[in-house]
Amino acid sequence: xxxxxxxxxxxxxxxxxxxxxxxxxxxxxxxxxxxxxxxxxxxxxxxxxxxxxxxxxxxxxxxxxxxxxxxxxxxxxxxxxxxxxxxxxxxxxxxxxxxxxxxxxxxxxxxxxxxxxxxxxxxxxxxxxxxxxxxxxxxxxxxxxxxxxxxxxxxxxxxxxxxxxxxxxxxxxxxxxxxxxxxxxxxxxxxxxxxxxxxxxxxxxxxxxxxxxxxxxxxxxxxxxxxxxxxxxxxxxxxxxxxxxxxxxxxxxxxxxx
Amino acid sequence: xxxxxxxxxxxxxxxxxxxxxxxxxxxxxxxxxxxxxxxxxxxxxxxxxxxxxxxxxxxxxxxxxxxxxxxxxxxxxxxxxxxxxxxxxxxxxxxxxxxxxxxxxxxxxxxxxxxxxxxxxxxxxxxxxxxxxxxxxxxxxxxxxxxxxxxxxxxxxxxxxxxxxxxxxxxxxxxxxxxxxxxxxxxxxxxxxxxxxxxxxxxxxxxxxxxxxxxxxxxxxxxxxxxxxxxxxxxxxxxxxxxxxxxxxxxxxxxxxx
Numbered sequence: 001x002x003x004x005x006x007x008x009x010x011x012x013x014x015x016x017x018x019x020x021x022x023x024x025x026x027x028x029x030x031x032x033x034x035x036x037x038x039x040x041x042x043x044x045x046x047x048x049x050x051x052x053x054x055x056x057x058x059x060x061x062x063x064x065x066x067x068x069x070x071x072x073x074x075x076x077x078x079x080x081x082x083x084x085x086x087x088x089x090x091x092x093x094x095x096x097x098x099x100x101x102x103x104x105x106x107x108x109x110x111x112x113x114x115x116x117x118x119x120x121x122x123x124x125x126x127x128x129x130x131x132x133x134x135x136x137x138x139x140x141x142x143x144x145x146x147x148x149x150x151x152x153x154x155x156x157x158x159x160x161x162x163x164x165x166x167x168x169x170x171x172x173x174x175x176x177x178x179x180x181x182x183x184x185x186x187x188x189x190x191x192x193x194x195x196x197x198x199x200x201x202x203x204x205x206x207x208x209x210x211x212x213x214x215x216x217x218x219x220x221x222x223x224x225x226x227x228x229x230x231x232x233x234x235x236x237x238x239x240x241x242x243x244x245x246x247x248x249x250x251x252x253x254x255x256x257x258x
Numbered sequence: 259x260x261x262x263x264x265x266x267x268x269x270x271x272x273x274x275x276x277x278x279x280x281x282x283x284x285x286x287x288x289x290x291x292x293x294x295x296x297x298x299x300x301x302x303x304x305x306x307x308x309x310x311x312x313x314x315x316x317x318x319x320x321x322x323x324x325x326x327x328x329x330x331x332x333x334x335x336x337x338x339x340x341x342x343x344x345x346x347x348x349x350x351x352x353x354x355x356x357x358x359x360x361x362x363x364x365x366x367x368x369x370x371x372x373x374x375x376x377x378x379x380x381x382x383x384x385x386x387x388x389x390x391x392x393x394x395x396x397x398x399x400x401x402x403x404x405x406x407x408x409x410x411x412x413x414x415x416x417x418x419x420x421x422x423x424x425x426x427x428x429x430x431x432x433x434x435x436x437x438x439x440x441x442x443x444x445x446x447x448x449x450x451x452x453x454x455x456x457x458x459x460x461x462x463x464x465x466x467x468x469x470x471x472x473x474x475x476x477x478x479x480x481x482x483x484x485x486x487x488x489x490x491x492x493x494x495x496x497x498x499x500x501x502x503x504x505x506x507x508x509x510x511x512x513x514x515x516x
Contacts, residue, residue: 010472069481091474091485111454119457125450151450160444161451163486163500168437168451169458170473171503172430177467177510179426186418192383192409193419193426194463196369199377200427201459205452209435214268215428216349223327227349228421237506242421244502245429248495252435 001142002027004055005046006074007065008036011088011109015065015146016044018121022145027059032066052077059083061142063107068092075100084135090162093155094129105130105139108158109147110165121146127153127161178238210256217249259400260285262313263304264332265323266294269346269367273323273404274302276379280403285317290324310335317341319400321365326350333358342393348420351413352387363388363397366416367405368423379404385411385419436496468514475507 001024005012008031016026026046031037037048049055052074055062061084066074068089078085080101087097090108097104106129111119126147130136136152143150153161176197180190203212216224225246232239259282263270266289274284284304289295295306307313310332313320319342324332326347336343338359345355348366355362364387369377384405388394394410401408411419434455438448461470474482483504490497 067477068479091482110450111457123453125453149450149453153446157444157446159485159489160440161446163489164437164440164446164451165454166473166486166500167433167440169454170471170475170507172433172455173458173462173467173471173473174475174503174507174510175425175430175433176462177471178506179422180467182418182422182425186415188411188415188419188422190466192368192407193422195381195383195407196423196427197430197459197462199369200431201455204431204434204455208448209431209438213428213431213435215424215431217428217432219325221326224349227417228424231417231421237509241502241506242424244499245432248436248499249428249432251495252432 001025001060002058004028004030004059004062005040005065006030006052006055006062006078008033008040009065009067012063012065013040013043014119014121015063015088015107015109016040016046018146020044021121024145028055030055032070053079055079057081057083061086063088072096084138086139090127090165091159093159094131095155098131103131103135105135106155106158107139107143108153108162110161122148125149125151127151127158129153129155129158178241182238210253213249213253215249217246218253220250259283259318260316262286262288262317262320263298263323264288264310264313264320264336266291266298267323267325270321270323271298271301272377272379273321273346273365273367274298274304276404278302282403286313288313290328311337313337315339315341319344321346330354342396344397348385348423349417351417352389353413356389361389361393363393364413364416365397365401366411366420368419380406383407383409385409385416387411387413387416436499440496468511471507471511473507475504476511478508 003019003024004027005016026044028049029037029041029046030049034050041048057079062080064087071087075097082102084103085097085101086105086107088107094106108127109124111124124147126143128139128143130139140150179193183190261277261282262285263274284302286307287295287299287304288307292308299306315337320338322345329345333355340360342361343355343359344363344365346365352364366385367382369382382405384401386397386401388397398408437451
C-alpha cells in the first residue's frame with residue numbers, strides 16, 4: 001500500500017518504520033513542523049509535504065498520528081477523496097473522522113512509545129476499527145503485517161483500553177519516579193529498587209496482580225503504614241498519595257473477601 | 259553458622275533456604291503456629307520449637323522474621339545471652355532490640371517475596387545494620403553469602419528504602435490490578451496490557467523514570483484527561499486516583515522545568 005503519514009512524533013515515527021519494514025511504501029509525510037516531516041521522510045524514503053492541501057490523494061491510506069485535539073483540524077484539511085483515512089488515538093472516537101472520507105477507521109498501537117527506543121512492533125497489541133466491515137477487514141490485514149496481536153475494538157472499548165494503559169503504564173512509571181525522588185533525598189541509588197521493579201512486573205506476566213499483592217496495605221499493617229506516613233510528613237503530596245493508594249488497596253481487598 | 263529462625267512466613271522461608279544453600283545450619287525454627295514451624299523446619303532439616311523459651315541459646319544468631327508489631331514481644335521472650343539477635347524489617351528501627359542482647363542488628367532483604375515463587379537471592383539487595391562495628395561487619399559477611407548486593411544502612415535510610423519500595427512495587431502492583439479491573443468490565447483480556455507493563459518496567463532499567471514518562475498528564479493533554487475522567491465517572495475511587503496521580507505528574511514535571 002501507499003501510505004501517507006500525518007504527524008512526525010513517536011507514534012508516527014514507529015508506525016512509518018513498521019509499515020516500511022512490512023513492505024509498504026511511505027508516500028508522503030506531513031508535520032506541523034516541516035523540518036520534522038523532512039527528517040522522518042528522509043528515513044523512510046518518502047517526500048515531505050509543506051501543506052496538508054498538497055498531499056497527494058492517490059495514497060491508499062492517510063494515517064493521522066497527531067495530538068488528539070489536532071485530529072479534527074488536520075482531518076478537515078485533507079483532500080482524501082474516497083481514500084481510507086484513519087487516526088491512531090486511543091481516546092478519540094472513530095466518528096471524529098466522519099465526513100472526511102467515506103472510508104474511515106482507527107489503528108491504535110497500545111505501547112509506551114519513545115522515539116529513541118527500539119520496540120518490537122510484532123509484540124505490540126494493535127486495536128483497529130472501521131467505518132464499514134470492509135474497512136475493518138482491510139485495517140485488520142494492514143495491522144497484521146506489523147503486529148502479531150491485532151484485534152477489532154469499538155471506540156468505547158478502545159477508550160477503556162487506553163484508560164487501563166494509563167493506570168498500568170503512565171501512573172506506574174510516575175510511581176517509579178516518586179520512589180527515586182525519595183531515594184535521592186537520602187543519598188540512596190535507584191539501582192537498589194530496580195530489581196524490585198523488574199520482579200514486580202515479571203510476577204504479573206502469568207498471574208493476576210491481586211493474587212501477588214504485597215506490602216503493608218494488603219496486610220492492613222497499620223503500624224507500618226503509620227511509620228511511613230510519619231516519614232512522609234514533610235512531603236504532603238507524597239503523603240496524600242500514600243494514604244489514598246493504601247486505602248484503595250485495603251478497600252479493594254476487603255471487597256474481594258467480602 | 260548455626261542459625262535459629264523465628265517466624266515461618268515469606269521472608270523466613272526464603273531466608274532459611276538461602277542461608278542453608280550458603281552452607282549454614284538452620285538449628286531451630288519457631289513460629290506462632292507450631293505446624294508452620296514444623297513444615298519449614300522439615301524443609302531445612304532443622305527442629306521446630308514449640309515455645310520461644312525453649313530455643314537453644316547456643317545458636318550463633320537469632321533471626322526474627324515476624325510481623326513488625328510482633329517483634330518486641332517475640333524478642334523479649336528470647337534467652338539470647340550474648341548471641342546475635344537481628345530482625346528483618348524495613349521499617350523497624352534497630353533499637354527495638356536494645357536490651358535483648360548485647361549484639362543486635364538488622365538484615366533486611368529488599369524484595370517482593372511470595373512464598374511460592376522462586377527468587378534469585380543473589381540479585382536481592384540486602385541492607386544490614388549492627389549495634390557495633392563488629393556486628394555490622396559480621397552481618398555484612400553473613401549477608402554477602404546469600405546476596406551479591408549488600409549495603410550497610412542506618413535505620414532511617416532503611417526506612418526511606420522501604421517507603422520507596424512501597425511506591426515502586428506495592429502501589430504499582432495495585433495499579434496493575436486497577437487496570438485489570440477496568441479491562442474486565444469491558445470484557446478485555448489483561449494480556450493486552452502485559453506487554454506494556456513489561457516494557458514500562460524494562461525502560462527504567464537503564465534510565466531515570468522521569469525521562470521516559472509518557473501519557474496525557476506529562477503532555478498536559480487536558481482533552482484526553484477529561485475524556486478519561488468522564489469515562490471513570492461511575493467509579494469515583496478510580497476517578498479520584500486518576501485525577502490525583504495526573505495532577506502529581508503535572509506538578510512534578512512543571513517543577514523540573516521551572
